[in-house]
Amino acid sequence: MSHLVVRDLSVVLDRRAVLSGVGLDVRDGDWLAVIGANGAGKSTLLRALAGVLPFGGEVLVDDVPLRRLKPRERARLLACAPQSPALPVDMTVFDYALLGRTPYIPYLGRESRHDREVTASVLERLDLSPLAARPLARLSGGERQRVVLARALAQQAPVLLLDEPTTALDLGHQQQVLELVDRLRLADGLTVVTTLHDLSLAGQYADSMMLLSGGRVAASGSPAEVLTGELIGEHFDARVRVAAGPGGRPEVHLERP
Numbered sequence: 260m261s262h263l264v265v266r267d268l269s270v271v272l273d274r275r276a277v278l279s280g281v282g283l284d285v286r287d288g289d290w291l292a293v294i295g296a297n298g299a300g301k302s303t304l305l306r307a308l309a310g311v312l313p314f315g316g317e318v319l320v321d322d323v324p325l326r327r328l329k330p331r332e333r334a335r336l337l338a339c340a341p342q343s344p345a346l347p348v349d350m351t352v353f354d355y356a357l358l359g360r361t362p363y364i365p366y367l368g369r370e371s372r373h374d375r376e377v378t379a380s381v382l383e384r385l386d387l388s389p390l391a392a393r394p395l396a397r398l399s400g401g402e403r404q405r406v407v408l409a410r411a412l413a414q415q416a417p418v419l420l421l422d423e424p425t426t427a428l429d430l431g432h433q434q435q436v437l438e439l440v441d442r443l444r445l446a447d448g449l450t451v452v453t454t455l456h457d458l459s460l461a462g463q464y465a466d467s468m469m470l471l472s473g474g475r476v477a478a479s480g481s482p483a484e485v486l487t488g489e490l491i492g493e494h495f496d497a498r499v500r501v502a503a504g505p506g507g508r509p510e511v512h513l514e515r516p
């Protein structure tokens with residue numbers, strides 16, 4: 260169970276301010292969806308939270324500033340599935356997912372039976388067991404995306420950051436992955452932050468949403484507050500119709516101009 264707080268976060272890349280003044284507060288078991296047009300800064304935000312980019316401002320997990328933690332300590336608190344990480348193509352699916360257990364394996368030590376069991380069970384839940392011995396080079400795009408997610412889940416960290424976790428997945432696997440993340444957050448109180456381009460899907464799963472535009476927070480609140488025709492029209496330059504879906508959650512449909 261972990262409470263993620265971000266205050267006044269900024270990131271400068273190539274001497275350009277890519278994120279400025281970003282704040283968020285995600286409680287145990289809550290799901291925040293970060294949305295925004297291409298280049299708005301969504302991946303940069305997740306990379307800064309994951310500690311792989313230098314940033315200004317504060318990121319706190321349960322009141323502990325992230326920048327004070329060693330990489331191993333941070334990895335036990337916060338797991339990240341990036342959008343397209345460089346993959347060691349000769350490594351097998353099992354060994355790659357097992358890398359998620361690194362923060363628990365002693366220096367110069369070997370993984371325990373428990374580490375292998377956790378890894379095997381994550382692969383099972385993502386339909387990846389039959390591929391466990393296959394090298395990453397010989398996977399489809401969607402299979403590779405699930406393996407990256409498997410590594411993050413094997414890390415068993417209470418804060419989970421997912422960058423576009425469903426882009427390469429077919430409909431069934433999109434549902435499987437999002438339902439699995441939803442079950443984990445309800446059962447284990449996982450704190451989830453995802454970027455998602457599919458706004459209806461984001462509205463169905465998230466408790467709260469944040470709309471980024473030009474590296475700043477343009478809107479935040481419940482899905483119904485953020486997914487309005489006006490905000491989407493302004494920040495995505497798209498014409499849409501927003502309808503109330505199941506449970507009053509907004510559904511966003513593109514409309515031909």
Ligand SMILES: Nc1ncnc2c1ncn2[C@@H]1O[C@H](COP(=O)(O)OP(=O)(O)OP(=O)(O)O)[C@@H](O)[C@H]1O
Pocket residue numbers: 272273277295296297298299300301302303304
């Ligand atoms: N390493 C980098 N150096 C310089 N600029 C970068 C770097 N990485 C990203 N940017 C720029 O930062 C801005 C935000 O990029 P980011 O990848 O965070 O956007 P995004 O919202 O995730 O976009 P998308 O929806 O296309 O994935 C973009 O203008 C991008 O060109």
